[in-house]
Amino acid sequence: MEPLQLRELTVQALRAMHALFRDGRINPGQFRQDPNVANIGNRVALMAVEAGLWQAPRPIDATTRPYVWTMLPDDDREEVRAALWELVTRGILIPRSIHDEDNTFFTITRQGRDVLEATEPTPYDPHNFLRRVGEGAPMLEPETLAYLSEAVTCFLHGHNRAAAVMTGLASENEVLALIELYSRSLQGEEKRSFERGISRARNLKQKFDVLYADLYQHRGALPDGLREVDVWLNGVFQLIRLTRNDAGHPIGAEPAREAIYANLNLFLLYARNLSGVKEHLRTTAADPEHAGVGEGGAPSSTR
Numbered sequence: 692m693e694p695l696q697l698r699e700l701t702v703q704a705l706r707a708m709h710a711l712f713r714d715g716r717i718n719p720g721q722f723r724q725d726p727n728v729a730n731i732g733n734r735v736a737l738m739a740v741e742a743g744l745w746q747a748p749r750p751i752d753a754t755t756r757p758y759v760w761t762m763l764p765d766d767d768r769e770e771v772r773a774a775l776w777e778l779v780t781r782g783i784l785i786p787r788s789i790h791d792e793d794n795t796f797f798t799i800t801r802q803g804r805d806v807l808e809a810t811e812p813t814p815y816d817p818h819n820f821l822r823r824v825g826e827g828a829p830m831l832e833p834e835t836l837a838y839l840s841e842a843v844t845c846f847l848h849g850h851n852r853a854a855a856v857m858t859g860l861a862s863e864n865e866v867l868a869l870i871e872l873y874s875r876s877l878q879g880e881e882k883r884s885f886e887r888g889i890s891r892a893r894n895l896k897q898k899f900d901v902l903y904a905d906l907y908q909h910r911g912a913l914p915d916g917l918r919e920v921d922v923w924l925n926g927v928f929q930l931i932r933l934t935r936n937d938a939g940h941p942i943g944a945e946p947a948r949e950a951i952y953a954n955l956n957l958f959l960l961y962a963r964n965l966s967g968v969k970e971h972l973r974t975t976a977a978d979p980e981h982a983g984v985g986e987g988g989a990p991s992s993t994r
Contacts, residue, residue: 692739692744692745692767692770694770695818696739696744697735697739697767697770697771697774698770698774698777698818699818699819700735700738700739700742700744700771701731701735701771701774701775701778702774702778702807702816702819703738704731704734704735704738705731705778705783705784705799705803705807706807707734707738708726708730708731708734709799709804709807709808710807713804713808725787725796725797725798726796726797727793727794727795727796727797728771728772728775728792728793728794728795728797729760729793729794731771731775731797732760732763732768732771732772732793733757733758733759733760735760735763735771736759736760736762736763737751737756737759739763740759745763745767747759747762748762749762760793772792775797778803779797780847781815781847782800782802782803782815783799783800783802783803783806783807783815784797784798784799784800784803785797785798785800802815803815811823811956811959813952813956814843814846814847814952814955814956815847817840817843817844817847820843820955820959821836821839821840821843823959824836824839824958824959824962827959827962827963827966828962828963828965828966829966829970830965830966830967830969830970830973831865831962831965831966832864832865832868834864835861835864835865835868835962836861838857838858838860838861838864839857839858839861839955839958839962841853841857842854842855842857842858842860842861842955843955845857846948846951846952846955851938851945851946851947851948851951852938852945852946853938854938854951854955855934855935855937855938855946855950855951855954856935856938858931858934858935858951858954858955858958859931859932859934859935859936859938860935861958862927862928862931862932862935862958862961863895865962865965866895866898866899866902866928867895867898868969869902869965869968869969870889870898870902872969872972872973873885873902873905873906873972874886874889875972876972876973876975885901885905888901889901889902896932899928903920903924903925903928906920906924906968907920907921907925913968913971914967914971916964916967917964917967917968917971923960923961923964924961924964924965927954927957927958927960927961928961930950930953930954930957931954931957931958931961934946934950934951934954
C-alpha cells in the first residue's frame with residue numbers, strides 16, 4: 692500500500708477505536724482503552740481489506756482475525772508504526788509503556804480526542820485536511836494550496852511564526868487572483884473605476900478594501916450562501932492578516948498557537964467561498980449579458 696493510504700488508515704483506525712471507547716461499545720477483553728501498536732495495526736489491516744486496498748494472504752476468520760496485522764508486509768507495518776509516532780509528535784497520542792515495537796501502548800490526549808471527534812478534518816490530520824480544502828474549493832489557485840500546505844507543516848512542527856506567515860500568504864494569493872478575475876468580469880465605467888482604485892492602492896490591504904467595497908455593494912447578486920461577504924470574506928481576511936502581521940514584523944511577539952489553529956480551520960470555509968465567488972465570476976464573465984456581479988448585467992457605477 693502507499694504510505695499516504697496507511698497513514699490515513701491509521702487515523703481512521705484510531706477514530707473508530709476512540710468511538711468504541713467513548714460510547715462504551717468495546718467488547719470486554721478485546722483490548723485495553725490504551726491500545727498498543729498491534730491493536731491499532733490490526734484494525735488498519737482489516738480496514739485495508741474492507742476498502743479493497745490489500746488482500747490478505749490467508750482467509751480471515753474468527754481464528755485469524757486477531758492476527759491480520761502480522762500478515763501485512765514488513766514495509767506496511769513499519770509505515771503504520773511511523774504514523775503512530777508522528778501522531779505522538781503532534782500531541783495526539785502519548786506513549787504509556789514501551790516494550791517491543793508492537794507492544795507499545797498509547798493514550799489519546801485531550802487534544803487528540805478533539806481531533807478524532809471533529810466532524811471536519813483538522814490541521815492535525817494534514818493529509819485529509821488539505822484534501823478537504825482542495826475538494827471543497829476546486830477553483831483555489833495551486834499556489835494557494837501550496838502555501839497552505841507549508842503553513843500546516845510549520846504548525847505541526849511548532850513553527851508558529853512561519854505558520855502564521857504562510858497562512859497569510861495563502862490568503863493574499865487568493866485575494867490577488869480574485870481581484871484579477873473580478874476586474875475581468877466588469878465592463879465599461881465600472882471596470883475603469885475599479886481598476887483606478889486598484890492602481891492607486893499602495894499595498895495589498897488597500898487593494899483588498901477596493902475589492903471588498905465593490906463586492907459588498909453588489910453582494911445581493913452573489914449566489915445564496917456567499918452574500919455575507921462582511922463575515923466570511925472581510926472578517927476572515929482581517930483575522931488572518933492581523934495574525935500574519937504579528938508574526939511577520941520584528942516586534943518580538945509570537946502569535947498564539949490557538950489563533951493559528953483557528954485561522955487554519957477557518958480556511959476551509961474561506962477557501963470554499965472564495966472558490967464559489969470565482970466560479971460565479973467566471974460563469975457570468977462568459978455570458979456578456981450577465982457580466983460582473985451587478986443585477987441585470989454589469990454592476991451599477993454608483994459607488
